[in-house]
Amino acid sequence: MITCSAPAKVYLFGEHAVVYNESAICCAISIRTRVNIEYSENIVINSSLGTTGIDYEIHPYVSAVVEKIRKKSPYRGVSISIESDIPVGSGLGSSAAVVVATICAFNNLLKLGMDKESIASLGHSIEKEIQGSASAADTYVSTMGGTISIPMRQHLKNPRCNLVIGNTNVFSSTGQLVAKVASLKTIYPEVITPILSTIGKASLRGESLLENEDYRALGELMDVNQGLLEAIGVSCNELSRLIHSSRAAGALGAKITGAGGGGCMVALVGNENIDAISRAIKNAGGVPIVTGVTDSGVRVDFDNE
Template sequence: MKKSNVLVSAPGKLMLFGEHAVLYGNPCIVTAVDQRVYVNVEKVGGESIKINAPELKIDNYSIKVSDLGGVDYPKEVKFVLKAIEVFFKKYKIVSGLKIDTKSDFSSLFGFGSSSAVTVCMVKALSEIFDIEVDNKSLFDICFKVVLEVQGVGSGFDIAAAVWGGTIYFVRGGKVIKPLKISRLPLVVGYTGIKADTTTLVQKVAKLYKSHEKKIGEIFASIRVIVEKAKIALENTDYLKLGELMDENQKLLEDLSISSIELGSLTKAARRAGALGAKLSGAGGGDCMVALANKSKTAKIREAIEKSGGVIIDVKFNTEGVRIEK
């Protein structure tokens, strides 16, 4: 049944294993976090699209449907507008819309807010225009949107937003395997620095071009770690998981995408008793994760804060995209 108004939410994500290597056809493991993006979409008369996104300082931005695809979109609403453009073109729709967005988390953290908002937008449009879209179709549409906006990507953050939970993933959705796990006792520390994902991806691409054998070997080692981590997660083998996190971190340092701040926080967490610690995501900044024994959690949190990190309280392995109302 068609709805004239719908509120959709989708989770952010944290990469657990396989950063950068995933862009070269290797698997990764990503988990959805309980910090969510919310998008309310209302179908209105006429052919204007109006967007309010207070957290992005967007107040009543307006564009005509006929201008979709023909003008440069403001950076803050690029993913929202590209999602509408792709969806309308695919399903031959013309309609006015009123859109309001809000988020539980800052886009600074590297939790994948762009992908989450894209997933919310496409899911909301499918509800409003009564078009049945299963999870894989939703993923495919959103992946197309993200590629059209930024030119490169693997889609793991889209998969986390769509399916939720913890996912074993291969680029482009070639493999999307939800893992059955009970809990993830992780502590997340934010460096205070926003990572420049595009620059870091380009940096690794240049390294790969100039040192293909060496970087290829690093990617192969990361691939082995991901496969072992998948088993350790499913078996709740936290000792092994911690070892694998440390190994993955060392390989990411070999790729030169860690930073002084990330190194400082991961080392502090280990000294405080973490079973393992590594950066999460593109590197250069954003967040790190530490695997914590319950008895050591407070000590690890304190160590991260004393080293200049900010603790981000999140739950992991959480629900994917959902209709709120």
Template structure:
């Protein structure tokens, strides 16, 4: 981390001609289990990872905001006065959307100074590791500090979600920002997306001699496009057919009735969410009672459900999971919103390199692009560096 912090400090100073007030960072996340349950007010179990977005921020003596980053050439400049979502587009919609969203949550944007912001990140874009939430969470925390807004972290998570929903246009839930802001080292965040209550759950991977391997397929996805929104619409239709506010209000016992009253596609979408909620609860219980070596079947079942019922996997993800399962993984599944991105494999430390070789070989044999695989560790959430 020290290298990227130095780079961000130097780049900010060179670009803006003054030193920043401070540096902040926020992590990406891996979702251990609980996919597409968050916007259905269900349960999720993500953890923050040791890949982070780092930003430098300096206040100005006028009402302008300037944002720039290592992943775009331009400096985007916009006035705080009259800031609205329809002004914002491209990569800068993520940080500037947070500014607008802070105002929606009660920050008096007429009473704060302008700021200069520079961003750099080690979170891969498009891999399902929530590079967007890392940006939003880092910006939200930095502005909360710089402007002395006094918001707590659960509120900052809602700010990031609002920015993503209304400015970026991606209909995502609260999970990603919550993991980025609430994460703890060697632990997962068990989040109830209805009450927004969270618990820290010890993972115990290192003690059990396990690693979590990310297999980035290189197939990029974009949640602002149709597949994600279509799945959300199916879930809303299923809830409406039962006369409940969300699928959170249904359990496995409701599945026979669901099969009777829903068309086949909507039923399968609903079945995924209901059974995935139960898998999250079961995973938390098993982690507490038996440890991480016993959660493999739940990870495997989650992938099958996403592949067959929710239909958000792609051939590259299926191949990554199947290859992991055939090469010693305790359990494996795709992670993130789907339609590309990454798979995860929980595997003994001694077997990691063998699995990486097998994955590379399998992708080459099938004519797929070269995947990138790497181990991640559960990390602390957003901080002032």
């Protein structure tokens, strides 16, 4: 049996815009998905979503990994069992974490010799295939850990601040939200393209603010980024309520993380305000998760093969 795990992520800047090659800043966070794998007679995939074989309805991402790896290196069967602390369909990159941890598990079981760059790259091609179109951000950050600017794939300083996430518990599908932005961009290219490019500029400015540890300005620009996400139609009442409540309770900045339309927001928070902001999120109907950045990307947790 082999167990590999990979982290969730939040976007400080740049979701959606990054799909169009604009800049983004992502942080890997200390919430993980673990994938156990062992040889078996046939293919079994077990998770909180159900127990299946190759099944693109229930387990599209894991099924795609199983089939892609089989083409690279044929094997008879495996049993895959997934345990995850990452809420599914909520903007924290559960799809990327499960893809990357599953590839890593195969890499060790079948001794494929893939390095982290090739794990991230195969992960990205699978996100693209299942999601329709996808940036490299989620799979790259989940593979490498830390704070990373995309598309340059540069490691940045981790923010020395807390991240308080608020989950609306409203499920959203990344593929659908990405398609919604694509459709707006096709209908109103002269309006939507500059918004996406302004998000990219906020992210680039965010890189130097992070370097200088100017968290007040970083938070202010995260709020600007949120305004632009509202403009492209990826927020919702529940998210806006959590975002405004955490700002009122003293967050340095607060915005959606990930695809939006439900799922999670993230607030940048100084030490003194963690409790007040968690309470504000709860009172506004959300579930708070206090977390921080992890440098630990995908890793092998257990291997007795």
